[in-house]
Amino acid sequence: MGLMSLINRRAPLLSIVSISFVALVLIYNYNANKDNILSASPCTTQNRQHTRNTAQLISENPFLNARVPSEKPGSASISLSTSSRKTYAHIIQETPPNAGPEQGFDLEYLDQEVQKAMETKKAAIRFLSSPIINQHNLMYLVGREQKCTNMTPEVIITVPSAWSNFEKRQKVRDGTQGKYVRAHSQNALLLFFVGLPPAGIGKNKTQKWAKLQEESEKYADVVIAYFEDKYRNILFKHLSMLQWVINFCPKAKFVLRTDDDVGVMIDSMLVSLRRHSDEWQNFILGKQRVGDAPSRREDQPRYYLSKEEYEPDIFPPFVLGGTIGYPVSTVKLLYEAARRTKSVWLDDVFITGICATAMGIPTFNERSFQFAH
Template sequence: MTRKLIYIIVIALLTILIWIYRSSNFEFSNTVLVLTKNNVIKDTLIQPHNLTCNQSPFIVIIVTSYVGHVELRSAHRRAMPSTYLSKLNIIRVFLLARIPENEKYITQDAIRDESKIFGDILQGSFYENYRNLTYKHLMGLKWASSVCQNASYILKIDDDTVFNIIKTYDFLKGIPMADSNDFLMGYILNNTKPRRIQQNKWYVTWEEYSRNEYPAYLSGWYYIISPKIAAMISAEAIYHPFFWIDDIFVTGLLVESLGLKLKQLPKDYWLEYYELLECCIRDMIKKSIKCDYIVGPNGGRSNLIVEFNEAFANCQKWSNCTTRPKDHDLKKECVMFRDRTIFSDGQAEVHHINL
C-alpha cells in the first residue's frame, strides 16, 4: 500500500513538473513552430498565390495586418494596385493570423474569398492576439527571406502606416549595391525603458524582461531589411528567449544578439503624427508644394494612404509642385494636436503654438 502511494506521488510530481516546463516554454515552442521552414511554407491556413519571386523582386512588402482590417488592406491596394507594383518589380503580402473566437465581424470564408480575389495573403495558424504579433512578424520575415531570397529588399510595414512607394523606391535605388546585402534601416528608438505600470498597453513584468532599458530597435511601422539579414534574424529567434513586443524582440534583442548594426533613416523621412501628413497633403493639393516626407501613421483614417499617394502622383503628373521653402518648415507651420508618440506612456502633453 505504501509503495503504491509512493508511485502515485511520484507520478503526480512528474506530471506537475512536465506541466510547469511546457507552460514556461510555450512561447519558445510556438516560435519554433512558426519559424520552422516547412511550417512557414506549408503549415498555414492560406498561402499567397498570383505572386512570383522567380524574377528576383526589387522589393517584397510584408504588411502586418489584423485579420479584420479589411478596409485597411483595401486602402493599401487602392493606393498601390498590384499591377502598378508589378511594373516596379515589387510584390506585396499581407500577414494575417487565425480569427479569434471573440471576432464577430469577419469569417474565414470571407478571408478565403479575399485571398482568391487578390492572392496576396499569408495567414498563419496561430490566433490573432496583440501578444502574438512577434509570431506574425517573424513569419513574414521567414517567408520573404526563404521564398523570395533573391529579392533586393524586404519592406516591413504595419497596415495603419501611410507611406509613398515611389519615394521609397527612389531611395532604395540610390543605395550602393555593396551596401544592400547587409541592410537594416528604419526609425531608431534609443534609451527606451520597459513600462512597469500595469495600465499601460506595453506593460512588461520583471519576469518577462529583467533589464532596465531596451536595446536600440527600429519602429515596426516601417523598416527596410535585406533578405540575408531577415534570414539571420529568423534563425536566431529559435534560440533566443521569447519577448512579446515584436519590434523590440525582432529588431532590438535579436539584432543585439547577432551583433548587427541598425541604420537610421535620413532626416526628414518620417512624420510622427498623422496631422502632419494631412498638412503635407493639403499643401500638395492647395499650394502645389511637394511633400518630401515618406512615412507616417494614419491616425485611424484608413483612406489617408490613398489620399497621400494620389496627391503625390498628381504632383508628379502635372509637374506643377515646387520644393518647400526652407523658411517654411512643415513641422513648425502645421497647427496640430498630438494624439500620441511612437512609444508613449499615454500622458497628456500641452504645447503653445504661436500663430
C-alpha cells in the same frame, strides 16, 4: 575625402567585416566544426537542419574570397577578390596616409577597427553556435508559395494586418504600395499577412471568415498563418513574414514591412535601401528609437512587459514596426537569431533591437521611413 575621414564617418571596413564577413563567414566556421557543436547540443536534429540551411548563406557571400588581416594587422595586407571590389572601391582608389607609393594596403592605422571587427566575429561565432530554443516553424493555411516561381523581385512589401481589416487592406492596394507593385509588376511583390480569427469574437465571425477567404482568392495577396490573430501575437506575424521570404522568395533583394494604416513613400524608401546596400551587407532602416524603457505598469497592458519577460530596464536601439526595411540577407540572420533568443512579444523591439544587436546588425534612422498612423 581622405580614407581616415571615411573611416571616422562610417567605418566601412568595420561594417563589412563585422556584419557580412562576421555573421556569414562565421557561420562557415561554425559549419566546419559542426560535429563538435552538435555533440554538445541538446538539439542535435534541429541544429543539423540549421547547419544545412545556413550553409546556403555561405555560397552567396561575396566576401569569402577576401583574406582576413593577419595576427599582426600593422603589417598585413588584404587581397581583394573581384566580387569584393564593389564594396571596397573607396579603399582601392585611395592610398593610406602611412603607405609609400610602392607599399601595399597597410592596415596599421586601422588597428582599432580591425580589433573591434574580430571581437564581433568571436561574439557571432558563440551566438550562432548556441542551441535553438524556439522552433518558430509557422505553418500557413494559405501560403501563396508560388508567388516567386516566375519572378525574382527586387522588393517584397510585407504588410501585417488584422484578419478583419478589410478596408485597410483595400486602401493599401489602392495606395502607394499597390500602385508601385502594379507599375513594377516583375520587380515588386505585395503580400498581406494575417492570422486565424481569435476565439470568442461574436456571431459575425463566420461571415467575416468567409469574407476573408473570398478576399484572399480574389486578390491572391493574403497569406494566412496558423496562429490566433490578436495583438500580443504580433511577433508571430512578424516571424511569419520573415519565414515566408526565406522559404519561398530567398533571391529577392529587399523586404519592406509597412503597417496597413500608414502612409509611405515607396520610391524614396527604395532609394535609401539601395544606397545603404552599396556600403553595408546587412542593416535595418526605419524610425529609430534609442534609450526607450519597457513599460512596467500593469494598468496599461498594451505594451506591458514584466521583469520575467524582459529583465533589462532599457531596450537596445530598435526601429518602430510601422515601417522597416532590410536586405533579404539580414532577414535570414534575424530569423536565425530569433530561434536562439528568449522571445519578447513586442516584435519590433525583439527583431530589430534584441536580435539585431546579438548579430551586430546596425539600425539607421532614415528620413524616408518616417510615418504617422
